[in-house]
Amino acid sequence: MNFAVLVFPGSNCDIDCFKAVEDTIKQPVSYVWHTETDLSQYDCIIVPGGFSYGDYLRCGAIAQFAPVMKALKEAAEQGKYIIGICNGFQILLESGLLPGAMLRNESLKFRCHATMLQVENNATPFTAGYSQGELINIPIAHGEGNYYCDDATLEELKANNQIVFRYEAGNNPNGSVDDIAGICNKQGNVLGMMPHPERAVHELLGSADGAKMFTSILSTWREKHGAAVNG
Template sequence: MNFAVLVFPGSNCDLDCYKAVEETIGQKVEYVWHTETDLSKYDAILVPGGFSYGDYLRCGAIARFAPVMTALVQAAEQGKFILGICNGFQILLEAGLLPGAMLRNKTLKFRCHSTLLRVENNQNPFTVDYKEGEVIDIPIAHGEGNYYCDDAMLAELKANNQIVFRYAVDNPNGSVDDIAGISNKAGNVVGMMPHPERAVNELLGSADGKRMFTSILQTWREKHDAAVSR
């Protein structure tokens, strides 16, 4: 399985994502600069956290127009697996790959600490190794993680089982309906504010994020094996 980790000017979680793939599931992974226009060789693409383009205008608003984003949209349409984490989630929202918008935290403060999440959908490619309703410990680090959508969109997210994670105990940013992560309708694109790549070893305080990477590898292998056997 081939992974890409996109790198924008201001990305700072690209190394964490790279190491999470390399050390937890041992798959091929490469950094891909924001000027790249071809993502065809990759099976999964990680859009990491950070402060792309200094978070000018809005978080992710400039990154959304980077050359690599055209290829990312094409990859999403082809059903490739895409995970946007923190600033990566913000970029996916700005690009229209996921619905909704991101606002400042309700406290107007940067929040950086461990957070308990509840797995709402364990049928997603990134969550098959979790149990539905399971509470996991994944850290957050953001100042603009207040996910917003209107009532009609919220009803649609619920109807389509697109809410992947909710904050389980404390909502740290004011997100509507305690949402911490969502997917597109097809399920192959996921965005979340918490950082699973920072929770892949008990030395980091939690290894609960590791199963997001084992989940996607398992899903890909099943899909790949099915295609080969035809």
């Protein structure tokens, strides 16, 4: 299974994502610069965190116009797996690949610490290895992670089971609507989340709960393509 990690000017979690794939599931992974226009060789594309284009205008607002984004949208339409983490989530929102928008944290402060998430939908390629309702320890690091959408969009997200992660009840770190920490598109192949699973793939990092996300992606892809899990 071939993975790509997109790199924009200002990305700073690209190495974390690369190493998470390389060390956790030992699959081929490549850095892909934002000027690339062809993603056809990749099965999963990760849009990492950081400060793409310095977060000028709004987080992700400039990155949505990068040449690679056309190829990313084509990959999404083809059913390839796409995961946007933190700034990557913001880019997916700005580009229209996911609904909603990001606001400043309610505290107006940058929040960087461990958070507990509840798995709300374990029927996606990214969460198949988790139990429904499982609580997992995944860190956050963001200043604009306050997910917002209007009431109609929220009802649609609920109706289509697109809310993948919520912050543990009573521990919402940013004020996001309905405690939302991560959502997917209707087809379930595009995931955006503010917490960083790539920073939680080994107990030495404080948690290994993020490792299941990468093993879930690989297992789901192999099942879909008829490959042996240990092949």
